[in-house]
Each structure stands twice: as structure tokens, then as C-alpha cells.
Amino acid sequence: MVKRANGHWAERIGVVVLVAVLLGGAAYGWAELRALLSGVTTSTALDGRARSGGDTNILVIGLDSRLDERGEPLPAELYEQLHAGDQRAGGYHADVLMLLHVPADGGHPTVISIPRDDYTDLAGCPGGVCQGRIKEAYGYAFAAESHRLAAQGVTGVAAREQRSRDAGRAAEVATVRQFLGGVVVDHFVEVTLVGFFQLAEVVQPITVCLSGNTRDSYSGADFRSGQQRISAAQALAFVRQQRDPQHEFTDLDRERRQQAFLVSLAHQLKESQVFGDPAKLGKLVSVAEQNIAVDSGLDLNALAHQAESFAGGDLTLASLPVERFEKDAKGEDVAIVDPEKIRAAAARLLGRAVPPPPAATAGPAVDVVNASGREGVAARVLKTLPSRGYRAGHVANAKHTHHTVVRYGRGDSASAAKLVAALGGGYGLGYDSALPAGELKLVLGTDFREKAGQVEPVPAAPVSPADELSGGGVPCVR
Structure with a gap:
């Protein structure tokens, strides 16, 4: 994505690919599918970490990067198709964070979207930064590790890229776990920008639904009210739209668009014969191999047995509450949250006891x-x-x-x-x-940068934890 404002639309593909695997596995055969996906990048970032031992929690990380898994630039023609800048654009923010919860008892899975700009403590102070937007834990840790490796004389691009990404993955997982009140993250799926467009090309056209007409010259969005079938190029506009002259859009609206697109794509995969078409299946696998990384402990066979309900569309997609939006000292957008509300919402959605608030400590x-x-x-x-x-x-x-x-x-x-x-x-x-x-x-001093909106921060209507979408059908969003 060329501009920072675009940096939150395409990386949603991680959940989509995972849902595609779960939906298609039953029809295609898990052993065959697992063999086909053997070329997907695996990471040791979570090796040695405790697992939940029952339910499975998978963190989906959408990485804002214009490079492939080896740290190499993408083909020039692909940059041109994406209209998202070249390898010099983007970075290593986790611009999409979704926690996929699969109950051990066969209950319905839940996907919890975590707004990327939520302002919080960053676990372990990656790169010496202790507070920031939740998406930034990855980038700070990546940069610190990359500099350390360079100082050690590690010059191989691919090796340094993956080791630095592992540091970013570990920091992001730790921060999300802390943010949600100690929720164990068993696995992760990481995907970069280009995967969205390539998967959409495989399965297009895709049916989406909007509650009203909308147009945005910035993203190219031009949609009418109601259900409509869109191409891969239109899908980019659908999930990246950030403005409309008639409406005020926020990150929460884009988050809801992402969720709706996920449900619509899952519906399309069920209705189409992607997994019965060798050519399309090969393209889908190629997307996964080039643009996705998973932790080394993720077992698709075991996950399949826990997630049969995906195939029936019984999937809940939920958002976490945001209190208001502000600007930080650098002029960047931040979402202010109530930590206790976040922990309570996560506990309810994951079927856990609500954790007690941390003991009050008198800070300096x-x-x-x-x-x-x-x-x-x-x-x-x-x-x-x-x-x-x-x-x-x-x-x-x-x-x-x-x-x-x-x-x-x-x-x-x-x-x-x-x-x-x-x-x-x-x-x-x-x-x-x-x-x-x-x-x-x-x-x-005179160099102090006062936050815009610090005196009277502009509130946004809090998003209720009960504000959820069902995974069945094609939901309408604004």
C-alpha cells in the first residue's frame, strides 16, 4: 500500500487462507492438502512456549511488507497491478491482528479482530519502546534484531529476514497475549500484502453486500447498495476503502468490511469448486507458499478435526471495544481502549472466566x-x-x-x-x-509536541463486544 492510510486492507488474507484450508480439506483430503502445503514457510518463533492444551488459539498477523518471505522484492508487474508502491513502501507493522479460537469440544469457532491502532503496553519493550500501537511491537522487534544481526556480520538476506521476522512474531504474540489478559496463543499464521490480490484472482467473482451506496475516489471504491459480485480488483477497493463524502469511516468500519469479506470468501469457496479444480488449487497453494508463514507446531490435520463447523458457516466474528480515537505526539492515529473492558470482552468471547483486574499499584x-x-x-x-x-x-x-x-x-x-x-x-x-x-x-520545553486533541479528545461511540457477525451467508455492512 503506497500510503499509510492504505496499510490495513490486504493482509486479512491470513484468516481467509486458513478458512479456505479448513473448508476445502474435507472435500480434498487432509493428507493430500498437507503435502501440497509443505512448501509454506515455517517459523520457530513459538518453539518452547506453553500451549493451552485444549482449545486452539491461532493469531493471524497481516504484515505490512512489500517483500517476499526471503526479503526479496516482488516482480515489477505485480507492484503495478497492486497500485501499492514497490519494495520501498510499507514496513513491518502487524496491520491486521485476528485471533482464531477453535474450541476443543467442537463448538463454533470465533475470530476476534484486534484494532491495529489500539494503544497499549508493548510486551518486553521491543527495541526499547514500552508503549505504542499494538501493531508496532512487530516492527520494533524486527528492527532491533536486524541491527543486531548486521552487527554480528550476518549478511545473508534471507537468513536475516526470517530471523528478524521471528523476533517480530515473538514480540507481537507476547503483546497480544498480554493485551487480552493472558490468553495463550498456540499458533500463528502470518501473511504479507500480495496474497490478498492473488487469492482473490483465484476465486473471483466474490459476492459482497453493502447497506448503502458508497464511492471513494481515493481507493477506487464505487459500490451500490445490496448484494453484488465483485472482481479481485474491486475486492481491493472494498476492503481498503477509508472514506466516503457521505459517511465518516474509521478503522472499525474497515475492520467490519474485512470480517464481512472473510465470510463472503468462505461462502464463495464452498459454492465454487476450487478444491476440485487442479489448476485453481495449484494457484491457491502457490499463494500460500509465497506469502504465508506459520509456526512449526501448527498441525493442519489436528486442527481439521477441531474445526469441522467451519464448513457449515458457523463462525462468529467479533470486535473488541474502543473508547475513542486520538492523535499521538507524532500525529499518528491511536485508538484509546479500556484494558479491563478488553480483558472482559476477550474472556466472554473465548469462554473463559473474566480475569480480575491487575492489583492497583501506585506509580510514580x-x-x-x-x-x-x-x-x-x-x-x-x-x-x-x-x-x-x-x-x-x-x-x-x-x-x-x-x-x-x-x-x-x-x-x-x-x-x-x-x-x-x-x-x-x-x-x-x-x-x-x-x-x-x-x-x-x-x-x-519549547520542543514538546503536544498531542492533538489532548484537551478535548474526540470520542467515538464505543464498539460493544456483542457487536458480532455470523459466519453464515453474506452479511451486509456499510
Whole structure:
């Protein structure tokens, strides 16, 4: 995707391919299908991690990358078809995150979509970054590992690519597990951008349904109300549409489009004879081999026995609640969530007991000193501190200074660094022996980048955890 705004449409293919495997396996034969998929990239990122031992949870990661699994550019003609930029575009954000839950007792599977811009703690502080959008855990860990390998003299592109991706996969899995309240992630499926278009080409036309007419010159979307059959090129516009002059679209609307497309594609795979057509089946397998990676422990045979209900369309697709949307210090979109609501929603959807909220801990107190010359900025920042895990201290004014710095006393360097990261990074740290333990002082200089919308963040209607789609038929979305 050429622009950042496009970076969340095509990677949904991971769930789609997995559903395709589950739907088609019964008709084609699991042993034969497993043999055909033997060329799919396998990863050791989850080796040695504990499994749930009962239900199966599979994290689907849609990777925003314009490179293949070996780190090599795609064919030039493919870049031209995608209209998404070349190998210089994109990156390593997990722009799609979906948790596929398959009950051990044969119950109906559930797919939980996790909005990519949810602002949260990043497990293990990958690359030294402790807070950010949930999608960024992958990229920070990838970059840190890539730099480490380069320093060690690892020059092979393919080897460095996969080892760096393994670091990203491990960080993303750990962050999602933490975000959902300790949910065990047994396996993962990772897919890159190009897979969507190539799979859509194999199975087109695909039936989708919209609740109203919509048009978007930016993505090329031009659809009428009701059911319609669309081509692979139109499918790109369907799932990447981000605006309409008549409606306000958000990431949650695009997320619902993704889910609806998944259901529609699953329906198309059942209705068509893809798995009975050697040519189409070969193309489908080729898509998987070139654009998908799975953990080494994923056993398609075992998964098939747990997921027979896929074939009947008994699939629930659910979204997690978002409180509001804001801009971070860098001007990037972030989704603000309530961690307790997230854990409760995940527990309900996965049939688990709701975990108790973490024990309340009194974080460091932060005094905010306004040396920026901008009226009221210290008070505005102070209001945000409790939501970041800090106790709000006092505000004061001081002579103008250019550099923003967080000062800390003995034993509080980590808390100070975390505050700098929460403010967007790039600010200074300074030891101050006069500060007692458990107290920080944030001095705002003229270089401080105040978040847009910090005073009066624009709320979005929270998405209820009960806001779900059924996997049967072709659902209508806006």
C-alpha cells in the first residue's frame, strides 16, 4: 500500500487462507492438502512456549511488507497491478491482528479482530519502546534484531529476514497475549500484502453486500447498495476503502468490511469448486507458499478435526471495544481502549472466566513544569498522567527552555524512560539527586509536541463486544 492510510486492507488474507484450508480439506483430503502445503514457510518463533492444551488459539498477523518471505522484492508487474508502491513502501507493522479460537469440544469457532491502532503496553519493550500501537511491537522487534544481526556480520538476506521476522512474531504474540489478559496463543499464521490480490484472482467473482451506496475516489471504491459480485480488483477497493463524502469511516468500519469479506470468501469457496479444480488449487497453494508463514507446531490435520463447523458457516466474528480515537505526539492515529473492558470482552468471547483486574499499584508521582511558553500545556499534560499509570503531582511555571526532559531520582530511571516513551519519545532524561524515590519531574520545553486533541479528545461511540457477525451467508455492512 503506497500510503499509510492504505496499510490495513490486504493482509486479512491470513484468516481467509486458513478458512479456505479448513473448508476445502474435507472435500480434498487432509493428507493430500498437507503435502501440497509443505512448501509454506515455517517459523520457530513459538518453539518452547506453553500451549493451552485444549482449545486452539491461532493469531493471524497481516504484515505490512512489500517483500517476499526471503526479503526479496516482488516482480515489477505485480507492484503495478497492486497500485501499492514497490519494495520501498510499507514496513513491518502487524496491520491486521485476528485471533482464531477453535474450541476443543467442537463448538463454533470465533475470530476476534484486534484494532491495529489500539494503544497499549508493548510486551518486553521491543527495541526499547514500552508503549505504542499494538501493531508496532512487530516492527520494533524486527528492527532491533536486524541491527543486531548486521552487527554480528550476518549478511545473508534471507537468513536475516526470517530471523528478524521471528523476533517480530515473538514480540507481537507476547503483546497480544498480554493485551487480552493472558490468553495463550498456540499458533500463528502470518501473511504479507500480495496474497490478498492473488487469492482473490483465484476465486473471483466474490459476492459482497453493502447497506448503502458508497464511492471513494481515493481507493477506487464505487459500490451500490445490496448484494453484488465483485472482481479481485474491486475486492481491493472494498476492503481498503477509508472514506466516503457521505459517511465518516474509521478503522472499525474497515475492520467490519474485512470480517464481512472473510465470510463472503468462505461462502464463495464452498459454492465454487476450487478444491476440485487442479489448476485453481495449484494457484491457491502457490499463494500460500509465497506469502504465508506459520509456526512449526501448527498441525493442519489436528486442527481439521477441531474445526469441522467451519464448513457449515458457523463462525462468529467479533470486535473488541474502543473508547475513542486520538492523535499521538507524532500525529499518528491511536485508538484509546479500556484494558479491563478488553480483558472482559476477550474472556466472554473465548469462554473463559473474566480475569480480575491487575492489583492497583501506585506509580510514580509526576510534577509538570511548564517551560514551553505555551499557556496551560502543563495542566493538560497532567490530566493524562493517571491513564498512563502515573500519579498526577503539581504544576509549575519556569523560564523558557528548549529541551523537554524527565528528571528522576534513585531507582526511578526505568519509570522515567517509560514516561518519555509514552509522550512520544525523543526527549531527555536527567538524574536529580534531590528527587525522592517515586517522584518524577517533567519539564516541558519549547520542543514538546503536544498531542492533538489532548484537551478535548474526540470520542467515538464505543464498539460493544456483542457487536458480532455470523459466519453464515453474506452479511451486509456499510
